[in-house]
Amino acid sequence: MASAALDSKLHRTLRFYEATNGKKTVMALTGAALWGFVIIHLLGNLQVFLGPDKLDKYGEALRATGALLWVARGGLLLCVVLHITAALQLMALKAKARPQPYVKKVATTSTYASRTMYWSGPVILGFIIFHLMHFTWGVPGIHPDFVDGAVHANLVKGLSQPLAAVLYLTAMSMLLFHLYHGIWSMFQTMGLSHPRYTPLVKKAAAGIAIALAGGNIAIVVSVLLGIVK
Amino acid sequence: MNLTLHVWRQKDVATPGQMVRYDAPNVSEHMSFLEMLDVVNEGLILKGDEPIAFEHDCREGICGSCGFMINGIAHGGFKNTTVCQLHMRHFEDGDEVFIEPWRATAFPVMKDLIVDRSAFDRIIASGGYVSVSTGSAPDGNALPIRKQDSDLAMDAAACIGCGACVASCPNAAAALFTGAKISHLAHLPQGQPERKERSLRMVRQMNAELFGNCTNIGECEATCPKGIPIEVIASMNGDFLAASWQERPPVEIAGAG
Numbered sequence: 001m002a003s004a005a006l007d008s009k010l011h012r013t014l015r016f017y018e019a020t021n022g023k024k025t026v027m028a029l030t031g032a033a034l035w036g037f038v039i040i041h042l043l044g045n046l047q048v049f050l051g052p053d054k055l056d057k058y059g060e061a062l063r064a065t066g067a068l069l070w071v072a073r074g075g076l077l078l079c080v081v082l083h084i085t086a087a088l089q090l091m092a093l094k095a096k097a098r099p100q101p102y103v104k105k106v107a108t109t110s111t112y113a114s115r116t117m118y119w120s121g122p123v124i125l126g127f128i129i130f131h132l133m134h135f136t137w138g139v140p141g142i143h144p145d146f147v148d149g150a151v152h153a154n155l156v157k158g159l160s161q162p163l164a165a166v167l168y169l170t171a172m173s174m175l176l177f178h179l180y181h182g183i184w185s186m187f188q189t190m191g192l193s194h195p196r197y198t199p200l201v202k203k204a205a206a207g208i209a210i211a212l213a214g215g216n217i218a219i220v221v222s223v224l225l226g227i228v229k
Numbered sequence: 230m231n232l233t234l235h236v237w238r239q240k241d242v243a244t245p246g247q248m249v250r251y252d253a254p255n256v257s258e259h260m261s262f263l264e265m266l267d268v269v270n271e272g273l274i275l276k277g278d279e280p281i282a283f284e285h286d287c288r289e290g291i292c293g294s295c296g297f298m299i300n301g302i303a304h305g306g307f308k309n310t311t312v313c314q315l316h317m318r319h320f321e322d323g324d325e326v327f328i329e330p331w332r333a334t335a336f337p338v339m340k341d342l343i344v345d346r347s348a349f350d351r352i353i354a355s356g357g358y359v360s361v362s363t364g365s366a367p368d369g370n371a372l373p374i375r376k377q378d379s380d381l382a383m384d385a386a387a388c389i390g391c392g393a394c395v396a397s398c399p400n401a402a403a404a405l406f407t408g409a410k411i412s413h414l415a416h417l418p419q420g421q422p423e424r425k426e427r428s429l430r431m432v433r434q435m436n437a438e439l440f441g442n443c444t445n446i447g448e449c450e451a452t453c454p455k456g457i458p459i460e461v462i463a464s465m466n467g468d469f470l471a472a473s474w475q476e477r478p479p480v481e482i483a484g485a486g
Contacts, residue, residue, distance in 0.1 A: 016473045020402075020442035021432055021466055090400075090442045097334050097401035097441035103237070103248055104327040106301035108397075109451040115399065117444060185445040191467020193460045 028186035030079040052152040059151040113177035120178040127171035159223040176213035230322035258318040282341040290314040293389030303393035303452040331396035348438040355434035359420030385413035387455040394449035400441030405449035408461035425472035
């Protein structure tokens with residue numbers, strides 16, 4: 001068995017990342033950044049309820065930031081890449097750590113959300129790619145009638161497709177589970193646990209996850225019901 | 230009561246094993262789970278078969294020798310209970326009981342239900358020494374420690390190293406065990422000078438043994454016969470983070486002296 005000596009030729013950052021704890025820290029920090037994006041993205045989107053002009057103007061304002069927008073996009077992409085890379089490496093380790101499965105294994109107290117992180121993650125990734133093709137790039141065939149800059153009209157037309165609406169609702173429910181476990185779990189990974197505060201963190205995580213997924217679902221449902229036109 | 234057992238039988242570490250069905254007739258509700266297996270083994274020996282091999286020692290829930298999966302749950306799933314303290318009154322006539330060894334790359338199956346847990350010993354050994362004054366007995370209360378800290382250290386020190394945490398974890402992680410060992414010493418005044426390096430060494434050894442990673446699922450905490458909370462994992466994570474941040478290469482010539 002390899003011994004884990006302290007002296008190593010590896011650079012200290014790589015040495016940190018080499019450990020499972022290092023990878024988990026990267027997942028927690030990038031997860032926190034992506035969670036921040038989900039909040040801002042929802043706040044932006046909720047302007048859809050303030051009338052058609054608001055969302056179009058918000059879109060223009062975002063584009064007007066120019067280089068800053070590309071820095072934000074680059075940062076988010078980096079977070080996504082790091083988050084997924086660490087997840088894949090840990091998944092590979094998981095497979096190596098128990099190659100022979102149990103004949104019978106029962107989960108006791110763990111939550112559905114915690115056990116399905118490796119499923120909800122890829123679903124969200126697939127959804128993000130679809131979402132970009134749908135509303136950012138307006139790929140013909142994915143979006144029925146995409147007009148560059150007409151954010152509000154694109155949203156209403158795009159979400160009026162029943163299949164797309166179902167995809168959005170499915171992805172948002174997976175996001176809810178992923179966020180719930182992710183948000184409280186990042187505190188644990190960063191070493192923050194307390195018998196008094198951790199139960200509150202879990203409750204807050206559930207509330208925040210429901211609010212974030214629910215906010216997005218409200219937009220889809222409002223379009224389907226014709227509240228937002 | 231009469232039970233049907235499905236037990237993992239494996240000749241040695243190199244031979245693949247399989248589940249074998251056994252009848253366990255006339256089981257008394259007063260027996261412990263291990264005593265029930267003892268009786269089944271008596272029957273197997275009388276028939277000239279190989280008895281089911283399992284580890285056990287104190288049979289009072291404090292040594293950490295026994296342990297296997299019962300119906301898919303480590304130690305059978307009763308709160309703060311090892312297999313030896315699990316009594317047959319919890320079972321009903323006609324029950325089918327699945328018995329399997331802990332499964333992890335770091336815990337190779339030696340025979341039937343016995344796994345090699347020396348990976349745990351190597352994690353403890355990797356922690357190195359703890360600076361403690363030896364010689365004459367220390368004065369009582371000469372080393373001040375907060376009550377809270379001594380309680381937390383004692384809770385973590387309750388770990389008997391049975392391996393149920395690894396067995397219950399979907400990732401076969403040893404985070405609860407390593408967390409308990411690191412947290413136990415981290416709360417005590419003795420060995421504080423080695424605290425940071427200890428967390429680095431033990432986490433790295435845990436990784437070198439090919440245990441999986443923690444995903445904060447909590448199955449370990451639920452099946453730990455000593456009720457050790459996953460708070461110790463957070464404590465380990467915090468120590469590892471701080472130690473990694475402060476880690477620096479050794480210098481050729483020390484400045485002092």
